[in-house]
Amino acid sequence: MNKHSFTPSRLKLARKRRGMTLVKLEQVSGISTRTLSDYENGREQLTTAALETLARALEMPVAFLTAEEIEEIPLEAVSFRAPSKLTAGQRDTALAAARMAIMVNEWMEERFRLPAPDVPSLPGRDPEWAAERVRALWNLGVAPIGNMVHLLEMHGVRVFSLAEECLEVDAFSFYWKGTPYVILNTRKSGERGRFDGAHELAHLVLHPQHEIPHGREAEQQAQQFASALLMPATAVLAKRLNNATVDRVLAAKSVWKVSAMALTYRLHELNLVTEWGYRALSTNLSRMGYRREEPGGIKRESSQLMTKVFAALRAEGVSHTQIADALHITAEEMNKHVFGLTPTPLRGGAQTTAPVSPSLRLVR
Numbered sequence: 001m002n003k004h005s006f007t008p009s010r011l012k013l014a015r016k017r018r019g020m021t022l023v024k025l026e027q028v029s030g031i032s033t034r035t036l037s038d039y040e041n042g043r044e045q046l047t048t049a050a051l052e053t054l055a056r057a058l059e060m061p062v063a064f065l066t067a068e069e070i071e072e073i074p075l076e077a078v079s080f081r082a083p084s085k086l087t088a089g090q091r092d093t094a095l096a097a098a099r100m101a102i103m104v105n106e107w108m109e110e111r112f113r114l115p116a117p118d119v120p121s122l123p124g125r126d127p128e129w130a131a132e133r134v135r136a137l138w139n140l141g142v143a144p145i146g147n148m149v150h151l152l153e154m155h156g157v158r159v160f161s162l163a164e165e166c167l168e169v170d171a172f173s174f175y176w177k178g179t180p181y182v183i184l185n186t187r188k189s190g191e192r193g194r195f196d197g198a199h200e201l202a203h204l205v206l207h208p209q210h211e212i213p214h215g216r217e218a219e220q221q222a223q224q225f226a227s228a229l230l231m232p233a234t235a236v237l238a239k240r241l242n243n244a245t246v247d248r249v250l251a252a253k254s255v256w257k258v259s260a261m262a263l264t265y266r267l268h269e270l271n272l273v274t275e276w277g278y279r280a281l282s283t284n285l286s287r288m289g290y291r292r293e294e295p296g297g298i299k300r301e302s303s304q305l306m307t308k309v310f311a312a313l314r315a316e317g318v319s320h321t322q323i324a325d326a327l328h329i330t331a332e333e334m335n336k337h338v339f340g341l342t343p344t345p346l347r348g349g350a351q352t353t354a355p356v357s358p359s360l361r362l363v364r
């Protein structure tokens with residue numbers, strides 16, 4: 001039989017990306033789990049026919065399975081929230097999706113000079129202090145943050161969207177070869193997306209160790225940092241929100257583009273409302289639907305960096321299908337990681353991506 005060279009690590013990654021166990025892949029491909037396991041461990045060569053069968057079953061181009069070796073992201077390096085609540089399969093799928101995002105980023109980095117990482121490392125510091133420090137280092141003063149994703153990107157954090165197959169996983173972050181990554185869940189409200197971005201920045205700043213602490217304490221620190229970063233104490237105090245009513249909270253939340261609940265929590269943290277007042281506000285907001293959703297909320301933020309990169313490539317005549325080809329993935333797969341910024345062309349070839357701002361500062 002005709003043997004074909006392939007890359008075991010890629011076969012494993014593709015299977016995890018599809019959220020499949022070996023048993024599931026056996027059902028889809030008709031190849032026994034034992035043989036599949038031998039393939040993944042490099043104990044057995046594939047026939048050309050088996051390679052094609054697997055590519056089809058995994059909905060990946062054959063080229064993906066035969067390209068260079070690929071290293072997985074170690075679980076310990078990732079800031080999964082409540083990792084114990086996730087199944088191993090959910091974690092693997094999210095890690096595999098993040099690995100795809102790294103591929104997209106590395107491809108961009110080979111062609112563009114992207115912002116260098118500029119995230120301070122402040123392990124063990126008080127979260128409120130650390131948030132003020134980051135604001136000072138990034139020259140933000142106490143002004144509201146216009147766009148959290150753009151801010152992260154300007155400081156060298158690569159921000160990608162979490163593919164829809166793994167939305168039960170919250171946002172997460174990690175360092176990969178010195179580059180900080182944040183992967184955002186796009187199913188949440190715009191306000192919560194911003195808070196998630198600030199929360200993941202907290203992990204990068206406060207927990208830059210190789211092994212991220214996953215406990216309740218680390219999560220509380222990240223929440224406190226995010227709260228202080230988005231709503232600086234001085235600015236909130238200046239708004240005179242003492243004993244604020246629901247109406248005042250709803251009016252004021254748009255200043256910092258945060259959820260009504262996040263602002264209420266911050267007011268309590270800064271002792272601007274009493275314990276009783278805090279509970280009353282939370283109950284009322286909850287009744288109005290503000291616990292899970294953000295009625296009348298803002299639009300979700302997206303990547304400025306990738307909008308510019310794709311526009312620059314388009315100007316050079318490089319289509320996103322060509323980029324996907326170079327990465328040995330489908331255009332559809334790529335689009336899931338890049339906030340849907342490279343939609344597969346509509347009939348008639350219409351482009352629907354946002355226009356580029358004239359200041360192409362991020363890309364050269």
Ligand SMILES: [Zn+2]
Pocket residue numbers: 079080081199203218219222
């Ligand atoms: Zn966290």
